[in-house]
Amino acid sequence: MKLLDYILFSLSAAFLVIGIYEVMVLGVEAAYGIFMVSLGLLFVFWYRKSQRERNK
Numbered sequence: 451m452k453l454l455d456y457i458l459f460s461l462s463a464a465f466l467v468i469g470i471y472e473v474m475v476l477g478v479e480a481a482y483g484i485f486m487v488s489l490g491l492l493f494v495f496w497y498r499k500s501q502r503e504r505n506k
Contacts, residue, residue: 455499469485
């Protein structure tokens, strides 16, 4: 994996943890955007990984 992949995956995990905290404190409605950012980063990570495997 490349450095950018590690960064994307780490940011996705960090936003997931922040989102879980926000759900416990403020509720699901307040944390929805944070979860979407986390999922977006995870999708970009998966896309980059599949493209790299396809090019091999």
